[in-house]
Amino acid sequence: MATALFRSEHTHDFTALSLKPDHQNRPLRVDGRGGLILENFHPLAPTVQDFLVTIAEPISRPTFLHEYRLTTHSLYAAVSVGLNSNDIITTLDRFSKNTMPPNVARYIQHCGKSYGMVKMVLKDNKYFLETADPDILQMLLQDAKVRACRVQGTAEITTTATKADTVAIAGTSIAGGIREAEGLASHGRGRHSEYEPRTGAETLRLLDDDDDDDDDERGVIHALQIMDDKVGAVAERCLALHYPVLEEYDFRNDHANANLEIDLTPGTQIRPFQEKSLTKMFGSGRAMSGIIVLPCGAGKTLVGVTAACTIKKGVVVLATSNMSAIQWKNEFIKWSNINPEDIALFSSDNKSVFTGTTGIIITTYSMITNTRERAYQSAKMMQFLRDREWGLMLLDEVHVVPAQMFRRVIGSIKAHSKLGLTATLLREDDKIEDLNFLTGPKLYEANWMELSQQGFIAKVQCAEVWCSMPTEFYQQYLETGPRTRLLFCVMNPTKFQACQYLIRYHESRGDKIIVFSDNVYALEAYAKKLMKPFLYGGTSNAERQLVLDYFRNSPDCSTLFLSKIGDTSLDLPEATCLIQISAQYGSRRQEAQRLGRILRAKRRNEDGFNAFFYSLVSKDTVEMVYSSKRQAFLVDQGYAFKVISQLKGMDKMSNLAFGTAQARSELLQKILAEVDTKSWKEEEARERAGLLADGNMFYGPDGKPLRKGARRVAGVLKDLSRGQDMAYIERNKSANKSMKTKNSSRHKFFKSIARENERRRNAE
CATH class of the missing domain: 3.40.50.300 (P-loop containing nucleotide triphosphate hydrolases)
Structure with missing residues (x-):
């Protein structure tokens, strides 16, 4: 639908966009493909930015220029919060440097007509598909997939909608005033923040102009019952029919639930x-x-x-x-x-x-x-x-x-x-x-x-540290397969030294440090060499909690090594430095989530950066390709990655790990022995098997999610019977010999065959 509407004029040739005479006073540019470019340095930028977040998808938001894109789903979300097509078109045209492309206006109008017309409502533990237009309901019923999801034998239901009033959100100044007026929380009064932003409702009539909808809300609602296990299928089908299902809950008029x-x-x-x-x-x-x-x-x-x-x-x-x-x-x-x-x-x-x-x-x-x-x-x-x-x-x-x-x-x-x-x-x-x-x-x-900038999250300095690989390691890296190459990348002795240097430097500053490694073998090797605690998928929940509490509260523990288990849902507000030695290929999601481990606002209020994110990358390897892919999302959020090709003073640090040729040679031999046993792959497989249960969140080198489906592998028949760990042992050999001499125990049929064979041998 969107492709057809955006294929007309102004599709790729932006020279046809006509600038308005006072374009320098307007902060926005609208192109014929639904792209929106906002000048973030413009005085009107804060007001327009709030509006754009409501109607469009943020694509990239660095310091000076923000890029957004109109999509069917972003416009659906805009309609769901009370906007209409005319509001969106008028506001875009008001702040745009150029005249609104007609195809974009038509697209917005088209979306506004269908979005919000169909709702999915739960009543009396039953799901109903509702609409105020009976023609839309009949049109949906004519679709075979929707009709198949209807509860058979149920008739169409007609009800009257209730009017929606303003909601006082808990924790806001409005809610605090209501509680005080009702005498429920005399000291819970809220205060207006000096940073409280103007919403689209206050500046552009975008969220409060609901008066025109009052008549519709008091109108007749037509509904039909949907099978419980088909709710997702109906929503997906309605979306394909350009009638996205809106889910909303009139909780203040719900008297059935306690x-x-x-x-x-x-x-x-x-x-x-x-x-x-x-x-x-x-x-x-x-x-x-x-x-x-x-x-x-x-x-x-x-x-x-x-x-x-x-x-x-x-x-x-x-x-x-x-x-x-x-x-x-x-x-x-x-x-x-x-x-x-x-x-x-x-x-x-x-x-x-x-x-x-x-x-x-x-x-x-x-x-x-x-x-x-x-x-x-x-x-x-x-x-x-x-x-x-x-x-x-x-x-x-x-x-x-x-x-x-x-x-x-x-x-x-x-x-x-x-x-x-x-x-x-x-x-x-x-x-x-x-x-x-x-x-x-x-x-x-x-x-x-x-x-x-407002101090709600930490100011983070992001850096990519390039670690050169010794000649003997790089030679082995070039000769091995793709999976094994990653092991040589993470076990690069120069990367090990860089990690050791950064840990020592930030511990001297009083920082709490998290070191991430997706490779479990490397995680254990680094942690044991540096004598630091580590957690991975095989660690019990009790031990995890014990180690995490020790890291949070003890001044004796400043560094913690984590595998993938630390990517999400770990509350470590004290962490101020993160070092990444191994990651999940080119996963943008993982990069952002790991940065989030140190994003909580810090107690230290020194000027400049108060948190640090280092990504250690083996130079001239596939890690550099993956690293650039992982950083894409954070760069779009406005973060800049500083490249560090050499850590000043690292070569002069005392007790530097693998500082001699002999130590590096021993490390290489140990890695080669580990590659031959393949035990490191088995350890990774065990951790991944446990972590995949959390939602298929991990990705392969092709950028596609790892699945738990069938794999074709070479094996033997005993694996199917679970006998791979069993063996048959002959414990009484004398009994077997005696059985050969006991002809009396043999069946008459076999005795006759034996006699016949004996007769033939004698005849020859």
Whole structure:
């Protein structure tokens, strides 16, 4: 649809764009392909930037020029928060340096006519497809795929819609005033922040001009019931028919589900950008399903807790690991006044339930999507989850949801609204687009550099350190296969020395350091050589928690080595320096998530950078190619990578590892022996098998996700019978010999054959 509309005039030749006479006073340029270029140094840039985040996808946001693009899904998200086509076109034309290309205006009009016309609503534990236009409902029913998902034998339902009023979001100044007026929280009054941004509603009539919609909201609603396990399929089909399904929850008029006694603690007030993101969710007076994208360390968890405090209904939280689930529970207790007994954990080693009529259940994706036969207690918990209506489903690290196994999450748990939280809405495959019908559109995406300048996240200096490889190592690197080459890259002795130098330098400054390595063999080798603690997939949860607490609280532990397990959901606010010695090929997502480990605002307020990110790369190897790919997302966010070809003073450092030719030769022989045994690959395979259960989040060298499907391998028949670790031993040889001499035990048939053979031999 979009391709056809953008194939007309002004498609590639931008010289045809006609500048307005006062173009120097306007900050925006609109091209014929839906691209938007914003001059971020213009005085009107802050106002226009807030508007563009609402209607378009941010592509690149460095210091001076920001690039956005109009897409069907971004316009869908704009309509979902109350905008209409005329508002969007008028505002773009008002701030554009050039006249609006007609094909772009037609495209916006086309999207505005269909978006928001169809809604998916949960009532009485049943899903209904609703629309105010009966003709649209009949058109959808004529589609075979939609018709097949309808509950057979049910008639069309007609109801009257309720009017939506303004929502007071918990943790804001408005909510604080309401609580004070009601006498519920006399000392919970909020204050306006000097950084509170103007929203599109205040400056451009973009979020509050809902008066024209009042008549529609009081109109007749036509609905039909959809099968529970077909909700995702219906949403996907409606999207293909250009009628995206809108999911919203009128929680204040929901009297069927019990209210949850929860509110933010009186001293808690959310930050302006957090309030802005939640305004996109609750701007229509109802809870809109969708995705909020905030940098790591910017308070995504608090946004989720605030959404739960605003809706005040039952909540299901889906995390990526047991450790993350425990952190979510602690955050709910920290930021809200909820009774801890109203929070339940559903994990492999904890299956508690809340005591009241409603509450919060925190679980993991793998627990919900498990298809194997469950234990009695787990099956009972799953039935409890399925039989209830939940007001809110919080999806932590929502980018893992598009994996095929996690599509079952949406069908397993019935929730009125879904809120996805992530820092990196990235996947190297195309499945990230599935989020538009699995969870909802992207409601808000924060500007990383803007938050850094305002002090909400750390100011990070990013650097790529080039490590030359000794001749004998490089020779072996050239002669080995692709997988083994990566082992030589990470075990490069020069890289080892650079890591040692940076650790010693930053420990002397009082920094807390995290060293990341995807290669488990290298992780263990580095950590043991430098006598530092390390965690990987094979570490037990109890040991992980012990080591993490030691790193957080002890001045004697300044450096921690981590494998992939540290990429997400680890709360290490004290970390100020990150060194990456091995990564996951060209994964942009992993690079951004690892940077997020040090993005939390620091207690140290010295001028300039207060956090450091080093990526150690073996020079003239495939690592340099992967490194440039990984950095693409962070560069688009405005980060600049400084290239360091030589660390000053490293060669003069005492006790430098592998400083002699003999030490390097011994290291090379050890690596070659390890390559022959292939035990390092087996260790990686064991870790990957455990981590893939968290959502198919890891990618291969081709940029495509690793799958858990079948692999063709050479083997023997005993592997199929699980007899590869067994052996047959002949323990009583004398008994076998005696059996040969006992003719009486033989059957008559075999005796006759033996006699016949004997007769023939004698005849010859």
